[in-house]
Amino acid sequence: MDLALLVPLANVRQDLGLGEGPGAVLDQPILVGQGEVDHATHRIAGDGPPVSHTLGTMETALEPAPHLTPVLGRYFQRDWSHGQGHRLYDTDGRSYLDFANGIAVTALGHVHPRVTAAIHAQVDRLIGPISAIGFTDPISRLAEAIAATFPGPLDSVMFLNSGSEAVDGALKLARRVTGRPGIVAFRGGFHGRTWGATSVTSSAINYRTGYEPLLPGVHLTTFPAVYRGFGGDEAAAVAGAMADLRALTTTTIPPTAVASILIEPVQGEGGFTAAPPAFLRGLRAFCDEHGILLIADEVQSGYGRTGRMWAFEHAGIVPDVVVLAKAIANGLPLSAIVSSRDLQERWGRGAHGSTYGGNPVACAAGLAVLESIQSEGLIENAVARGAELRAGLERVAAEDDRIGDVRGPGLMIGVEFVRDASTREPDGTLPDRLSAACADAGLLLLTCGRQHEVVRWIPPLDVTAAEISEAVEIFGDTLAAIPRD
Numbered sequence: 001m002d003l004a005l006l007v008p009l010a011n012v013r014q015d016l017g018l019g020e021g022p023g024a025v026l027d028q029p030i031l032v033g034q035g036e037v038d039h040a041t042h043r044i045a046g047d048g049p050p051v052s053h054t055l056g057t058m059e060t061a062l063e064p065a066p067h068l069t070p071v072l073g074r075y076f077q078r079d080w081s082h083g084q085g086h087r088l089y090d091t092d093g094r095s096y097l098d099f100a101n102g103i104a105v106t107a108l109g110h111v112h113p114r115v116t117a118a119i120h121a122q123v124d125r126l127i128g129p130i131s132a133i134g135f136t137d138p139i140s141r142l143a144e145a146i147a148a149t150f151p152g153p154l155d156s157v158m159f160l161n162s163g164s165e166a167v168d169g170a171l172k173l174a175r176r177v178t179g180r181p182g183i184v185a186f187r188g189g190f191h192g193r194t195w196g197a198t199s200v201t202s203s204a205i206n207y208r209t210g211y212e213p214l215l216p217g218v219h220l221t222t223f224p225a226v227y228r229g230f231g232g233d234e235a236a237a238v239a240g241a242m243a244d245l246r247a248l249t250t251t252t253i254p255p256t257a258v259a260s261i262l263i264e265p266v267q268g269e270g271g272f273t274a275a276p277p278a279f280l281r282g283l284r285a286f287c288d289e290h291g292i293l294l295i296a297d298e299v300q301s302g303y304g305r306t307g308r309m310w311a312f313e314h315a316g317i318v319p320d321v322v323v324l325a326k327a328i329a330n331g332l333p334l335s336a337i338v339s340s341r342d343l344q345e346r347w348g349r350g351a352h353g354s355t356y357g358g359n360p361v362a363c364a365a366g367l368a369v370l371e372s373i374q375s376e377g378l379i380e381n382a383v384a385r386g387a388e389l390r391a392g393l394e395r396v397a398a399e400d401d402r403i404g405d406v407r408g409p410g411l412m413i414g415v416e417f418v419r420d421a422s423t424r425e426p427d428g429t430l431p432d433r434l435s436a437a438c439a440d441a442g443l444l445l446l447t448c449g450r451q452h453e454v455v456r457w458i459p460p461l462d463v464t465a466a467e468i469s470e471a472v473e474i475f476g477d478t479l480a481a482i483p484r485d
Helices: 055-062 113-123 137-148 163-178 195-199 226-228 234-251 278-288 313-317 341-347 360-375 377-400 428-441 465-481
Strands: 080-084 087-090 095-098 156-160 182-186 218-221 260-263 293-297 321-324 334-340 404-408 413-420 445-446 454-457
Touching: 095 465, 113 137, 113 360, 137 156, 137 334, 137 360, 156 163, 156 341, 163 182, 163 195, 163 293, 163 321, 163 334, 163 341, 195 377, 218 234, 226 234, 226 404, 234 278, 260 278, 278 313, 360 377, 377 404, 377 413, 377 465, 413 428, 428 445, 428 454, 428 465
Parallel strands: 182 218, 182 260, 260 293, 293 321
Antiparallel strands: 080 087, 087 095, 156 334, 321 334, 404 413, 413 454, 445 454
């Protein structure tokens, strides 16, 4: 029997949800307006019709590395040369204001002076992993520095390599420490691509298709998506989601069998939707009542992104376990599990591990990231620039009813598009078109949401007011130029 007939074909353009929305086009070349590039404004000068790159460049863009896997999806088919500050440059020398940041990874932009200097200094001292045979200064210092950003009793850090790996480790910790099998996660959540992380992910069906059966004992419940799920009524979202959680634990799995509840305080791939603070407080109380470990996935929302160092702080709660990644080392592979010392001691020596986790170079970069956030006042900057960004986007929304919602704290803002403002029917086509057109105009933005109905804004933490203004102007002008269906 041909096994290929049994497994649905994956959408190869889909990476973190890429291209799954209605109208998504597979590997379509992106067109760029003909004319000179004005690098001061990052616009294309000239008003000729959109034309493709020269044949040679287009061939390079579409097939830059024929031996690379076709499985990885890409938002854009462009060849990138280098980055500097908050700009990315393609191989034609054109610059783009980068509000994609490797999907919230390069939170300090490209070639940040402090981070780059730290990397160079560490490379000349020690590169390879040493955690299995002892300790070294950058790893120990970064653990101390990260712990210092958390409230008690979160004081112990395990370094790994990626968000997915950290989520898997946190789930293992919860099961082993509690002796319980059950894991509860939320619909629309994205936690990664490894086996355990995929099992608790439901932001896109393509992430799960063909992989069942996944990890047993995982149960999904309702996320309090205020706009999309509860008509904009925050109180109803809190009450409804808590009621569904209680129904799950009275009909399907008893709370005494649940090891952990895993939540993104702000769902990323699911649509840039923040859980109301009242819901997070209710979740904390529910976990306390039943001896369940609360795990906060701060992979995308952490490191000052929401205007607080950690998004859970907006609710005034303290999770039992927190997973970190993305911005932690401004582009180098690094992640972490943070919990109390007591939990990690109960987890047990040798219960989990990693060959490469806590690479000295990545940890040196991580120290520079934290030093920059603190010394440059970047959490305060996220609050100020986030308010400017949201105000600008709300002005755009006031003039275009295709925007149904502008939401999110700090510099983690989602703009949701609808086909009809009264019914809130999601528009999964326009955001991808808009993202491509913004790239043509010199601004990199990504989409998210189950149907790609949301344009997500994840500028660098040290973004300037001028860059916010530039980006909003490009966004508004580009949207206005796209005709209605």
